[in-house]
Amino acid sequence: MAEIKLMKGNEVIAEAAIRCGCDGYFGYPITPQSEVMETLMAREPWKETGMVVLQAESEIAAINMVYGAAACGKRAMTSSSSPGISLKQEGLTYLAGAELPCLVVDVVRGGPGLGTIQPAQSDYFQATRGGGHGDYHLLVLAPASVQEMNDFVSLGFDLAFKYRNPVMILADGVIGQMMEKVQLADYSPRWTDDDIERISGKWALTGKKGRDRHVATSLELDSYKQEIFNHKLQAKYRLMQENDARHEELHCEDAEYIFVAYGSSARICQKSIQLCREQGIKAGLFRPVTLYPFPRVPLRALSRRVKGFMAVEMSAGQMVEDVRLTVDANVPVEHFGRYGGVIPTPDEIVEALKKQIISAS
Amino acid sequence: MTVETIDIIREENLVYRKTPALTDNVMHYCPGCSHGVVHKLVAEVIEETGIREQTIGVSPVGCSVLAYNYLDIDWAEAAHGRAPAVATGISRLHPEKYVFTYQGDGDLASIGTAEVMHACNRGENIVIIFVNNAIYGMTGGQMAPTTLVGQVTSTTPYGRDVKLNGFPMKITELLAQLDGTGFVTRQAVHTPLAIRKAKNAIRKAFENTKKDKGTSFIEIVGTCSSGWKMTPVDANRWMVENMFPKYPLGDIKDI
Amino acid sequence: MAKFRGAVVVDAEKCKGCDLCVVACPAGVLSLAKEVNGKGYHYSEMARPEACTGCANCGLVCPDAVITVYRKNIQ
Structure with missing residues (x-):
């Protein structure tokens, strides 16, 4: 219940x-x-x-x-x-x-x-x-x-x-x-x-009883073994990218311009999309739910059919780097941010889209 | 003569051998290092009191970072100075287990001062083994908080100067002031007698865990013959003459 | 009064020749060998086995736990 x-x-x-x-x-x-x-x-x-x-x-x-x-x-x-x-x-x-x-x-x-x-x-x-x-x-x-x-x-x-x-x-x-x-x-x-x-019996510290001792450590003095461990971590991160990269799309089906935003910025962008559409601008939202692994595959797919991306963040431009690393190079990617504790308004996000991407192209 | 010796070496005549709680790994410590003796005492106490399956150790950063290779129990290796916090996490989630940290003077009395103070102040039901050899051994013999005034180290090449470096820290006395500590003692392992006393203290500390008597803190004044640039035998002598006046042996608190 | 004879077995390959057992022995039984082990250490050995009483002081002070001690009542 x-x-x-x-x-x-x-x-x-x-x-x-x-x-x-x-x-x-x-x-x-x-x-x-x-x-x-x-x-x-x-x-x-x-x-x-x-x-x-x-x-x-x-x-x-x-x-x-x-x-x-x-x-x-x-x-x-x-x-x-x-x-x-x-x-x-x-x-x-x-x-x-x-x-x-x-x-x-x-x-x-x-x-x-x-x-x-x-x-x-x-x-x-x-x-x-x-x-x-x-x-x-x-x-x-x-x-x-x-x-x-x-x-x-x-x-x-x-x-x-x-x-x-x-x-x-x-x-x-x-x-x-x-x-x-x-x-x-x-x-x-x-x-x-x-x-x-059952879940962690191979490594958890539960008291050495009827098995080899378990040690939780990040130390490895042998460089070659450390490298092997690093390979193992990288393989794990690839698995995360394959299996657990998560995202949400809003009004992306017909969108020409996509806001990429997470967390509270993504909420604000929802209002910006509404304002855009009232003005005849087909905007959508791509919201990464996992920031690492970054949902590269679906974002890259979108980039093949849109006119531009606007990364909206309450920062001077951080996630935008992942967007640029992901999308096709010929698609414009711009950033709009308010920061220092300032929250962007839906209107200024729309204005930024018009000025930085739509007018510029 | 030889025949006689062979005659004595029989299982029924055995009086002393390596405890099974120690692994067969050769310890990486320098010849004569006090860590070996302290490891052995902790292992013997764990074995003799039958708590090997219920004991979890936390090793530090420093020479004894690899303690987990030598005591055949479950271990967590902590970040520098953080062992008491790691032990807190383990002990709070495993209140029925015997949890101990094993730390050196740099780890415990310098970078980890906050963690040890507050673990002791909360009275975490853990044992803290603190090996004080007045120097950073692993990194090559730099000044420790417990380095004596005038003592030469690689970062006090003209001797520790109080104007520049402050005073040797008697952290064990400080921790004894905290209401969370139940048993605070300072021991050494330079003679058979001292070793027996140190072992008794370690045994008592683990027994205190069972009785939930708060934090048990055992300082072992030890040597670092490599860092001090002496033979192990001379290092023991130097320790008696120079360390013991500043760090006197004996129980500081026992409630 | 009982009289004891002891014997000390040193794992020579693991001994680091720190000399602490030699100093700790009250009967002067042990000394460092002239030969070295595989790591180049002059390992500890019984130089005067007949003097050993099996008190185990050497074992107690050994930082590397490489000493085993036996003791027999010979009366």
Whole structure:
């Protein structure tokens, strides 16, 4: 029986974590995502499902607690916002290097530095390029609604365990703070020891009993073995691209101009499309749902029959690079961005399309 | 004579041998390194108390990063200084397990100060083994937070100068101030007697986990003969003469 | 009073010749061999086996756990 509630995006992350059987959340307060831990602490899930919730002394400690919990084959997560996510990069590269699954929620705010507490999408590079040192990637999901904040928690854990790789939900302050109607998931039980043995029995730290010892490590002193490991990671990322690149299209069937936008920018673009069509401009929206792997195949297919792409981001131009890397070179790709915590209006997006692409061609 | 020796070497006369909780891998440590003895003591305690299947270790960055090659238990290898946070994650999700970190002075008392302070302050039900040899061994003998005043290292080539580098950090005394620690002690492994005492302390620490007595913290003052540029025998002597006055042995807290 | 005789077996190939067991032995049983092992270390060996009481101090202090000790009551 579906339970429908009016909730904030950040609160939903907490609720979804409890309901999907998450084992542990480790966090540190930072605006605009503090409601995640506040909601968890108020809900006291340890009384209900046994889920552990702990306020760590820093973002660094929190992600390393996740590392420890994830190494045990548990479903562990953390959440933060941009400056805090920068601090977590060390832990994330170790998690990727040790092939440990976990979920990280990034409710992005404007930067650089301490920046602003207002929403932004200026951490696309950090999220999709790995963020920390070494050749690695996170699998990155970009929710555009409170409902997706809910849905992507469970999906994120599934993908994390499918690939033994950290998964990031890249939201922004708009999605985190906004209230919407959400259909909550039914409760799933936390994994039992038997479940963990079945799912992660080949690597999880459960105590060495009747088997060789398990070691969660990212260290390999032999360069040739390290290279083999790097090949393995690259093969995994190719599999992600083949099997789990996700996107949505809106009014693309007859579109001549396509907005490419994710998260809250994609919502704003929906209004821009309506304004465009009122003015006789056939516009559509391509929304990457996974930012890594970037949905290259469908976007490339679209590029063979449209007149131009406008990447709309709350950044100075980051995702636009992936769009340019994807589409045919003879199709114009332009970028329109507002940043520093400023949210673009539907009108200025339409004006930018007209000025930068339609008039220019 | 030879016949007699052969006569003695029989299973029924065995009094001491490598514990099965240690693997057969040859340790990468330099000759005479204290880490080997400490590894052995931890392994012996784990084996003798029958908790090998319930124990998870967390190794640091530093010389003992590869500790997981030597103790035959499950391990997580942590980022530099973060072992207490990793151990927290493991212990909170596996409250019935024996979880310990094994860290050196650079890892624990420098880059990992925040993590160890707060793990101890929360009273995480873990054991922390802290090997203090007053130097960064793995990276080639640089100054550690515990390097003695005047001690020559590769980054204090004229000796540690307090004006430039501050003072040797007695982090064990600091941690004993925190309400979350139940057992805080400083030991050494330079003589058979000291080794027996250190082993008793390690055993007690793991027993404390079972009793849920908060964080047990064991500092082992050790040597780094390569970093100190001495023979292992001279290093032990130097440790007694120079390290022990600053880092006196004995229990600091036991509740 | 019981009288004990001991014997020490050193895994010579794994011994690093650190000398700590030699110093720890109260009876002066051990010394470093003139020969070296495969890694070039002068490994520890029983130079005076008749003096060994099997106290196991050498085993205790050995950082590489390469010493096995036996002890027999010979009275």
